[in-house]
Amino acid sequence: MRIRWQIATVEAVGHSTRSSLAFSPSGRPAIAYHSSINNALRLATLNDDGTWAISTVDGPIFSDCKPSLAFRFSDPAISYRVGETDQRGELRYALFRGGTPAWSIHPVAPSANASSLAFNSTHRAGISYYDPDSKTLRFATQNSPSVWISQHVIDLGQPQPVDPDQKGVFNSLAFTPVSGIPFGNPGDRPAIAYHAHANPPWNPFDLIKYATFVGGTEFWRSQTVWWQSFDCRSCSLAFDLAGTPTISFSGRGGIAVYMWGGATGSVSEVCTGTPVRWPAVRPLRLGGGSATRMDMSNTRTDRAGV
Numbered sequence: 001m002r003i004r005w006q007i008a009t010v011e012a013v014g015h016s017t018r019s020s021l022a023f024s025p026s027g028r029p030a031i032a033y034h035s036s037i038n039n040a041l042r043l044a045t046l047n048d049d050g051t052w053a054i055s056t057v058d059g060p061i062f063s064d065c066k067p068s069l070a071f072r073f074s075d076p077a078i079s080y081r082v083g084e085t086d087q088r089g090e091l092r093y094a095l096f097r098g099g100t101p102a103w104s105i106h107p108v109a110p111s112a113n114a115s116s117l118a119f120n121s122t123h124r125a126g127i128s129y130y131d132p133d134s135k136t137l138r139f140a141t142q143n144s145p146s147v148w149i150s151q152h153v154i155d156l157g158q159p160q161p162v163d164p165d166q167k168g169v170f171n172s173l174a175f176t177p178v179s180g181i182p183f184g185n186p187g188d189r190p191a192i193a194y195h196a197h198a199n200p201p202w203n204p205f206d207l208i209k210y211a212t213f214v215g216g217t218e219f220w221r222s223q224t225v226w227w228q229s230f231d232c233r234s235c236s237l238a239f240d241l242a243g244t245p246t247i248s249f250s251g252r253g254g255i256a257v258y259m260w261g262g263a264t265g266s267v268s269e270v271c272t273g274t275p276v277r278w279p280a281v282r283p284l285r286l287g288g289g290s291a292t293r294m295d296m297s298n299t300r301t302d303r304a305g306v
Contacts, residue, residue: 010054066081
């Protein structure tokens, strides 16, 4: 099936490698992104007349803050990092409150690279992120507006020597839907798709992995979804209403979407994109049926678009 895209310029932003797209409960699109022209984290929301309402969330920010946008009820919320370089900085959480100031901003962790924000069914925030200091993939939950509890996402049963510098730099968080409980899938549990680089002496390769929170003494259970000898990195996780996970990821060969197949945990290829220059896969959303939506951009970006 051929898909026709309508492309519009939102704002000239200079250098911005990672934008984040989300839809409000009413279906209104919004985009969070870093603007090197304004040295700020910006939010653009589509107006009824087709124009964009653009506001500054936080600044000055002089390096790419790699935002992740989600909605809590009808209020936008963003996780992002603020630091001197693109690789490390303080992880922050901003929630729109209105008034003056319009955003409530709190620190989450002192060291982070890319992050992913999501809310469970009780509207409690969770953030997955890569910590470059400890070289670990971590998950943080919000206990109060200013208190966050962080834990290491344990990578069990991995036979290959994984490079700690490249485990979880690309990550995507989603909560299993409560609508999946009648289908035998646990509801309201955090799950993370992430990239890892295995470094065996015979042939280094990349992996896309999937971790789910199982509780008890094990906490997290991780398994490999896909691996290949060339780069497969940026990934995005979503669930359908039955609780079936779907992961999209990209590499030098293009873009692939994989959906879980049955109780064995096998995967089946849904589609593969044509080769493009280092595409970055943005948050993927699933509707009630089999339809999927992806927002993609190249690493060199001089405008934000939808």
